[in-house]
Amino acid sequence: MAYVRALKTSITELSGVGPATKAGYAELGIATYSDLLLLSPRTWEDRSEVHPLGLVQDSQMANTLVEVLSHSYFGLKSGKKRTLKIIVRDVSGLGDGRLSLLCFGRNFLERTIKVGRIYYLYGSVKDNRGELQCSQFELYPATEDGDFPKQFGRILPIYPLRGSLSQRLIRANIKAVLASVDTFAEELTATMRDRYHLMTTDQAIRAYHFPPSLEVLQKARRTLALTELFYLQLVARRHKSLVQRNAKTGPSIPTKLELKCIEGLPFSLTADQIASLKEIREDLDSEMPMNRLLQGDVGSGKTLVAWISALHVLSQGAQVAFMAPTELLARQHAESAAALLQDLGIRLAFLTGSVKNKERRLLLEAIKEGEVDIVIGTHALFSAEVAFKNLRYVIIDEQHRFGVEQRLALLEKAQVPDLLLMTATPIPRTLSLTVFGNLNVSTLKTMPAG
Known part of the structure; x- marks a missing residue:
C-alpha cells in the first residue's frame, strides 16, 4: 500500500x-x-460509441469499421514528395460513407494497409470541397470475423x-x-x-x-x-499557523528601488495598481506571511505590479521566484523583467526544462549561493535540484494551471514565504475564501491609459 x-x-x-x-x-x-x-x-x-462515416461532419471524429478500397498517390509523379492516399468505405453497418486517408510522410502504409482488408478507424474528418479527408488517424486490423478489435470502446x-x-x-x-x-x-x-x-x-x-x-x-x-x-x-x-516573523514597525513605505522604478516608467500607474501595491507592501511588512491573489484582465498591469512589489523584498536582501505555466510565457516575463529591472542592478535568471548541462549546473549554483535576485521559470522551479539561499517571495502567474502539490513544492523552498497568485479569471470573494482559506484579494479593474 x-x-x-x-x-x-x-x-x-x-x-x-x-x-x-x-x-x-x-x-x-x-x-x-x-x-x-x-x-x-x-x-x-471517447471511443466507446460508433461514429460512422455517413454521419460525421466537418471537424468531427470518425470511430468505425472501414474496408480499404484502393491506394493512389497525389503530388509529384515520382520522388519523396508523392503522398499516399487510401480510400476506405464504412462497413460498420450503422451508416455508409467514404473517406480519403492522406498519409503525409507515411507512404510506407501502402505495404501494411492492404486493399480489401477491414480495419478499425479513429480519426478527425475534414470536408474538403465535398470530399471527406483525414490526415490524423489510427488504423487497427479488425478481428478475423471482421468485428471491432480491442482498441475500440476505450476512453x-x-x-x-x-x-x-x-x-x-x-x-x-x-x-x-x-x-x-x-x-x-x-x-x-x-x-x-x-x-x-x-x-x-x-x-x-x-x-x-x-x-x-x-x-x-x-x-x-x-x-x-x-x-x-x-x-x-x-x-x-x-500557512496561517506558521511561526510569526518580526514585523516592520511604522507604516509601509516604498523603498528607493521601488520609487526609482516607478519614476522611470513612461506612464503613470493606475489607481488600482497603486492601491494593490500598497496592499501587497503592507502584507510583505506584516508579521504573517502574505497570501494574496492579484486578479485583473489581460493588459491590466498585473505583471508590472508583481515586479515592483518584488523590489520591496529585494531591498531587504531576499530572493524572488516567479513561476509561469509555459516556457513561452515564462520567457516573455523574463524579457519584460529584463527591460524593466536590469538598469536597477537586479540580477535575473531564466530556468526551464530546456536549460541543460553545464549552463544548468552553473545557474543552479548561482541561485543556491544567492547570486541571483529573481528566478523566472516554469515547473522546473519546484524540482528537487533547485535550492535558494534566501527565498522570501513567490509569484505564480495563471495560478489555476498549477496543482496544489506544485505550489506547495515551491513554497517549501522558503522558510516563511510570501505568496502572490495572479489570474485573469475573476474569482468572487466568497469563492476565494471557500477555496483558498485565508487568501486576500486585490483587483485591477482599470486598464492603463493607451
Whole structure:
C-alpha cells in the first residue's frame, strides 16, 4: 500500500524513458512516479460509441469499421514528395460513407494497409470541397470475423506533450506505475466519501487515467478534485499557523528601488495598481506571511505590479521566484523583467526544462549561493535540484494551471514565504475564501491609459 504523493521512484526506472524523454517530462514538472500519476489529461477521447462515416461532419471524429478500397498517390509523379492516399468505405453497418486517408510522410502504409482488408478507424474528418479527408488517424486490423478489435470502446486520456513525448508512451508509463502498486492508501475519511458520494483513492486515480465509462470518469475527477481542495485547506491552515516573523514597525513605505522604478516608467500607474501595491507592501511588512491573489484582465498591469512589489523584498536582501505555466510565457516575463529591472542592478535568471548541462549546473549554483535576485521559470522551479539561499517571495502567474502539490513544492523552498497568485479569471470573494482559506484579494479593474 502506498500514498499517491509518496512515490518518489524516478521516472528513469520506467521502460522507454531515456535522456530525451526525461527532458520532455522535466518540462512538465515530472520527475517521479507521483508526479506522473498527478499529471492531468487535457481531455479524454471517447471511443466507446460508433461514429460512422455517413454521419460525421466537418471537424468531427470518425470511430468505425472501414474496408480499404484502393491506394493512389497525389503530388509529384515520382520522388519523396508523392503522398499516399487510401480510400476506405464504412462497413460498420450503422451508416455508409467514404473517406480519403492522406498519409503525409507515411507512404510506407501502402505495404501494411492492404486493399480489401477491414480495419478499425479513429480519426478527425475534414470536408474538403465535398470530399471527406483525414490526415490524423489510427488504423487497427479488425478481428478475423471482421468485428471491432480491442482498441475500440476505450476512453483514452490525452496528455499535454513536450519534447519527444507521445501519448502512447505516457499512457504506457502511467499503466506501468499503476501496475506497480497493489493498492493506493486512502486519503479521505469514510465519512467524507459517504457524504459526498466519492470513490476510494485507489479507484479514483486508476479511473482518472483509464476510465471504463464517462460516468465513472466524472466521479473520479470529483473525488480527486475534492482531495486537492482538502489538501489546499490543510496548506492554508498550515500557512496561517506558521511561526510569526518580526514585523516592520511604522507604516509601509516604498523603498528607493521601488520609487526609482516607478519614476522611470513612461506612464503613470493606475489607481488600482497603486492601491494593490500598497496592499501587497503592507502584507510583505506584516508579521504573517502574505497570501494574496492579484486578479485583473489581460493588459491590466498585473505583471508590472508583481515586479515592483518584488523590489520591496529585494531591498531587504531576499530572493524572488516567479513561476509561469509555459516556457513561452515564462520567457516573455523574463524579457519584460529584463527591460524593466536590469538598469536597477537586479540580477535575473531564466530556468526551464530546456536549460541543460553545464549552463544548468552553473545557474543552479548561482541561485543556491544567492547570486541571483529573481528566478523566472516554469515547473522546473519546484524540482528537487533547485535550492535558494534566501527565498522570501513567490509569484505564480495563471495560478489555476498549477496543482496544489506544485505550489506547495515551491513554497517549501522558503522558510516563511510570501505568496502572490495572479489570474485573469475573476474569482468572487466568497469563492476565494471557500477555496483558498485565508487568501486576500486585490483587483485591477482599470486598464492603463493607451
